[in-house]
Amino acid sequence: MLEIKNLCVAVDGKEILHNLNLTVAQGETHVLFGPNGAGKTTLLMSIMGFPKYKVTKGKIIFHGKDITKMSVDQRARLGIGMSFQRPPVVRGVKTRDMVAACLKGKGDGETIQELAAMTDLAEFLDRDINYGFSGGEIKRSELMQLLAQKPELALLDEPESGVDLVNIAVIGELMNQLLEKDCPIRLRKCMGLIITHTGHILNYVNARTGYVMINGRIGCSADPHEILATVKEKGYEECVACLLKCNGIERVNK
Amino acid sequence: MTTEKTTGTLKNKAQAAASKPATYGEDIDLNSFNASADSPEYREDPSQLPAKAKEQMLGAGVMLDDTSQRSGTFIQMDNTPVHSSIRQEGIEIMPVSQALEKYDWMPDYWWRAVAVDADKYTANIELNQSNGYFIRALPGHKTDFPVQACLYLSKARLAQNVHNVIIAEEGSELHIITGCTTASKDEPGLHLGVSEFFIKKGAKITFTMIHNWNPEIAVRPRTGVIIEDNGLFLSNYLLMKPVHSLQMYPSAQCIGENATVRYNSILLADKGSSLDVGSRALLNAQGARTEIVSRAITTGGNIIARGYIEGNAPEVKGHLECRGLILKGNGIIHAIPELKGNLAGIDLSHEAAVGKIAEEEVEYLMARGLTRDEATATIVRGFLRVDVEGLPPLLTAELKRAIEESEKDVM
Numbered sequence: 001m002l003e004i005k006n007l008c009v010a011v012d013g014k015e016i017l018h019n020l021n022l023t024v025a026q027g028e029t030h031v032l033f034g035p036n037g038a039g040k041t042t043l044l045m046s047i048m049g050f051p052k053y054k055v056t057k058g059k060i061i062f063h064g065k066d067i068t069k070m071s072v073d074q075r076a077r078l079g080i081g082m083s084f085q086r087p088p089v090v091r092g093v094k095t096r097d098m099v100a101a102c103l104k105g106k107g108d109g110e111t112i113q114e115l116a117a118m119t120d121l122a123e124f125l126d127r128d129i130n131y132g133f134s135g136g137e138i139k140r141s142e143l144m145q146l147l148a149q150k151p152e153l154a155l156l157d158e159p160e161s162g163v164d165l166v167n168i169a170v171i172g173e174l175m176n177q178l179l180e181k182d183c184p185i186r187l188r189k190c191m192g193l194i195i196t197h198t199g200h201i202l203n204y205v206n207a208r209t210g211y212v213m214i215n216g217r218i219g220c221s222a223d224p225h226e227i228l229a230t231v232k233e234k235g236y237e238e239c240v241a242c243l244l245k246c247n248g249i250e251r252v253n254k
Numbered sequence: 255m256t257t258e259k260t261t262g263t264l265k266n267k268a269q270a271a272a273s274k275p276a277t278y279g280e281d282i283d284l285n286s287f288n289a290s291a292d293s294p295e296y297r298e299d300p301s302q303l304p305a306k307a308k309e310q311m312l313g314a315g316v317m318l319d320d321t322s323q324r325s326g327t328f329i330q331m332d333n334t335p336v337h338s339s340i341r342q343e344g345i346e347i348m349p350v351s352q353a354l355e356k357y358d359w360m361p362d363y364w365w366r367a368v369a370v371d372a373d374k375y376t377a378n379i380e381l382n383q384s385n386g387y388f389i390r391a392l393p394g395h396k397t398d399f400p401v402q403a404c405l406y407l408s409k410a411r412l413a414q415n416v417h418n419v420i421i422a423e424e425g426s427e428l429h430i431i432t433g434c435t436t437a438s439k440d441e442p443g444l445h446l447g448v449s450e451f452f453i454k455k456g457a458k459i460t461f462t463m464i465h466n467w468n469p470e471i472a473v474r475p476r477t478g479v480i481i482e483d484n485g486l487f488l489s490n491y492l493l494m495k496p497v498h499s500l501q502m503y504p505s506a507q508c509i510g511e512n513a514t515v516r517y518n519s520i521l522l523a524d525k526g527s528s529l530d531v532g533s534r535a536l537l538n539a540q541g542a543r544t545e546i547v548s549r550a551i552t553t554g555g556n557i558i559a560r561g562y563i564e565g566n567a568p569e570v571k572g573h574l575e576c577r578g579l580i581l582k583g584n585g586i587i588h589a590i591p592e593l594k595g596n597l598a599g600i601d602l603s604h605e606a607a608v609g610k611i612a613e614e615e616v617e618y619l620m621a622r623g624l625t626r627d628e629a630t631a632t633i634v635r636g637f638l639r640v641d642v643e644g645l646p647p648l649l650t651a652e653l654k655r656a657i658e659e660s661e662k663d664v665m
Contacts, residue, residue, distance in 0.1 A: 050617055076623040090615045091577075092636025101622045101632070128636075145622060
């Protein structure tokens with residue numbers, strides 16, 4: 001289980017997340033919606049523990065353990081994994097090395113080949129990680145690494161952005177594998193927290209809860225398909241109005 | 255012109271340049287080094303050399319206990335060749351003094367790729383020459399395994415003056431590993447070496463040089479390469495151990511159509527090491543090509559990484575890539591890439607980058623479960639990774655081994 005309690009996070013001295021609360025139960029996948037700049041990526045980066053994202057208040061609890069002060073690698077070893085929206089190019093470090101690092105010795109060259117075949121990245125194994133990769137290749141490579149890592153909490157930052165429709169189906173399938181869609185929820189080991197702008201991924205992933213984030217706060221939680229339908233019809237304006245109302249703030253300018 | 259006359263002219267030129275400072279690098283006082291040393295005994299079996307020397311040589315890629323994966327071996331200690339052997343037909347290895355006696359055509363190669371009066375170091379080599387190696391592949395012959403050569407400095411305060419000549423005749427192929435090293439861990443010494451390479455039509459030389467000196471040694475190699483039609487020169491230079499002062503700027507002239515030269519240099523400067531290392535390619539014939547790649551890491555020393563490509567003929571192409579990593583300490587990396595184009599229709603480019611390891615890259619690897627130290631080591635290993643096109647697997651493996659052995663020093 002992932003529990004986020006009254007979390008405040010600042011970046012470069014500016015508070016981005018304000019008193020945020022969120023719980024993902026064992027085996028569940030939740031989805032974050034929200035306009036650009038709402039703080040969705042900040043939330044994921046804070047859960048992963050990147051030093052730039054300073055927790056000024058609140059706690060992050062993973063499987064009952066307070067991980068708020070743990071380093072990125074400690075969290076990764078505890079079972080948190082992340083698919084980056086724009087991962088860096090690391091020259092000289094091969095895709096194969098990254099997959100091997102994710103496997104932590106739990107697989108061999110054959111396992112790497114299998115994962116590469118599954119993600120259609122066999123010919124990328126000996127290329128520098130992310131160097132010259134297309135949008136879809138980056139997403140598949142991120143998922144290949146997570147499939148090797150087998151996290152118990154997968155943080156997926158816009159897994160479908162910049163990906164064509166054919167590739168979205170492939171990525172959806174890989175995500176299902178990662179998030180154990182075919183397994184009953186009570187038996188699943190992996191939880192998911194996914195950021196999506198387009199909602200395309202909802203056609204593939206079995207997500208039961210969605211949130212709308214606005215200005216560093218969670219406005220509401222509901223069925224993700226319903227949220228998507230509302231946002232498509234009325235835009236995030238409706239969510240902003242709702243959030244202001246919930247917080248007892250009257251809008252000055254309509 | 256007779257050989258005597260040529261020799262006389264060379265000596266005169268050398269005399270005139272005896273105090274001429276080099277264009278680059280700290281000026282070394284040649285008088286503070288001795289020119290003579292004892293002559294160690296010749297060994298038919300190189301495995302009979304002292305264990306300590308063999309260990310040092312192994313650190314420079316020269317294997318003497320088992321030479322089954324070498325086509326030939328040449329060892330010079332101080333100023334004396336102590337072993338020279340060949341295991342393959344069509345390949346010649348001998349002390350250069352012997353080649354000068356054996357072949358009357360040697361003057362056609364002697365001081366033809368490097369000018370005798372380039373600076374005081376070349377002049378000193380001519381005036382106080384103490385042998386060197388001669389390696390040649392006869393037309394159409396290809397080495398099954400690399401040929402290895404070692405220049406070993408055993409006596410403290412000695413100036414080693416070697417002159418090497420390497421010839422790949424038409425259609426031949428030579429793979430050479432040269433290891434240069436020293437017996438002492440902390441005594442001063444001076445290594446001066448001229449190497450002249452001649453790559454005939456359609457021939458290929460892969461030259462891998464590993465330097466394994468000590469923090470008090472000064473080194474001034476002087477290298478010239480002449481490449482004819484469709485010839486290829488592939489140079490790999492590895493310096494991962496401390497040295498006091500090293501300056502070199504090998505120069506290759508592509509004089510034949512489609513001649514190609516590739517340089518790869520991997521340099522590490524620890525505190526107290528001062529390196530000024532460059533690679534130069536003159537593309538003088540149609541379709542000539544070059545690629546110059548250097549990777550420089552400082553852990554406290556200073557590195558000047560130079561590169562120069564000159565395009566003097568139609569349809570030549572060259573690229574220069576120079577990357578520097580400041581890992582720790584107050585070291586300096588100064589990248590100086592230069593391109594000169596003398597006519598239209600040429601294609602020359604360069605890229606240079608100097609910096610520390612990007613925090614974003616370290617954190618990306620940490621998010622996969624690597625500790626900060628493991629992530630940093632992985633990135634450094636990647637930075638030093640040698641993906642040399644055309645290098646035989648055996649040499650790739652040996653380079654990789656040499657780099658991996660030095661990684662612990664870097665970290």
